[in-house]
Amino acid sequence: MSVLDAEHQRKLAQFKEEVFGEEIIHEGDSIGTDDETLLRFLRARKFDLPQSKLMLKNCQHWRKTVGGKGIDKLHEEINPFDYPGRSEVLKHWAMFVHKTDKVGVINCHKQGRPVSVQIFRELNLPELYKHITPEKHWDAICVNADNLTREILPSSSRAAGRHIGTAFVITDLKGFTLSQFWQVKSLARSSFQISQDYFPETMGRLAIINAPSSFTFIWNVVKRWLSKETQEKIDILGVDYRDRLLELIDADSLPAILGGSCQCKEGCDASGAGPWMDERRARANGQAPGVEHDASLLEQTTDDDGTADEQVPNKNLDIPEINGESAQKAADKHQQDADPSTANDISMLAESHIGYDGSAPKPSVLAAASAS
CATH class of the missing domain: 1.10.8 (Helicase, Ruva Protein; domain 3)
Structure with a gap:
């Protein structure tokens, strides 16, 4: 504790x-x-x-x-690692957990915080919603958010032999465009909101890699949604991120697409690799989940999971300059270049119909949006 x-x-x-x-x-x-x-x-x-x-x-x-119907009923209906349309979700808005980092590792225990990855380079909601309804997609987002505290963190704690209370999040924005941002803006805002309000203090750090030049404008929008405490946990690593990530995550635990050496047979995004999947396999084989540990290890934790002092030195939340361009100048330029009226209607419609209390989208509205 x-x-x-x-x-x-x-x-x-x-x-x-x-x-x-x-x-x-x-x-x-x-x-x-x-x-x-x-x-x-x-x-x-x-x-x-x-x-x-x-x-x-x-x-x-x-x-x-x-x-x-409530989150417990949704969990009965949706397996976060295997639900209809998951392959398309991973293709068009990849969000997945994959193994653990090595922050706060004690003695012989290699496991640390679970690593949560979001890859935006192939984001395409109109294409995604040809394969899964917006309502089912949102339900899956909620179930995955809840599964962090329901399964992922407890499994990580048992594997590490100490309390693990937070995840390390990596967001890859390589090739992410303003038009993609307008597509996902409302869903991203609602996702941030349920994370902050209903699963507080579960994000240890968030590393943003491959931030494009338009990130100045994007960040000026996004940071308004975030509490000060959340903003302080976000680090901008740009394109020279590999060495820093490898300081925090073993190469064989970091997906190759992010600069590591891991290449899971079914794809790192689809594999669900980590202590949680090991426990699922153990249960399927009739074995008791979890790993026995010396009880004294569980007392070797400090504040939260021992990572309170962990900092990434490249943090620059205000982003005063990108590619030699001042933040305000870049923001003004991108505001002129990005016309929300020509962006995908999904974001505009969802803005009014996905409640910021995390409630589900209205079916008729998002069904129309998915057809646009």
Whole structure:
């Protein structure tokens, strides 16, 4: 468990008493009722008890209502590693977890935080929605978001022999254009929103690689959606990212497309490789999941998962200059060049109909959008 000072221990105990007493949370809830789960909500609101309770209450409401049936029912219907249309999703907006990094590795245990990858170079929502409905796509996004805390992080913790509470996210923007940005703008905003509000404190760091010149304009839009705390966890690595990533991730764990040496037989994006998949295979073979570890290892964690001081030196959130062009000048130029009215109608329609509470898109609207 994370190491807390006396004051934070007192607040955790009070928070636990109040959220159970007020029936905001109940034993057995799939959100998790352990101290580490409760601490995520406390940390997200700087241990302000009323605000932390409100955040948890809103999260519980979302979990019961998302998709019109709740996240638990969606999990029964959707296997995050194998659902109809997944191959097309990976082709047109690749989002996947793949093995772990090596941050905070203890003794002989090689495993660290799960690595979550998003690749935008082939993003094409109109083509994607020929193969999967926008509603099913959104449901899959929500199930994958929830699976991080439901399966991925617990499996990573068991493999590492200590608490792992965050993921390391890599976003590859190679070839990402403004027209693609307008396609995905609303979905990206809603995705960021559910991550911040309903799965707080689960992103350890986010490394953006291969940022195009238009990223100046894109970032000026995106950062308005993000809390200050989230912005502080984002690092811009540009095109010279390989050496830095390999400091954090072993080459045989980093997909070859990102500069590593891993080439999973079924493709790194489709493989689901990592401790979570090892546990799934063990269960399929009738074996108990997880790995036995010396209990003393579980006590060797500091704040969160031992990565609080991990920094990437290339961080430059304001991005004052790209390719010799000032941020404001570049933003003005790209604003003139990018006409949202000619961009894909999916983003425009979804803006009004994908609730920022993470609710599902309205079927009639997105069905029309997918046909555009």
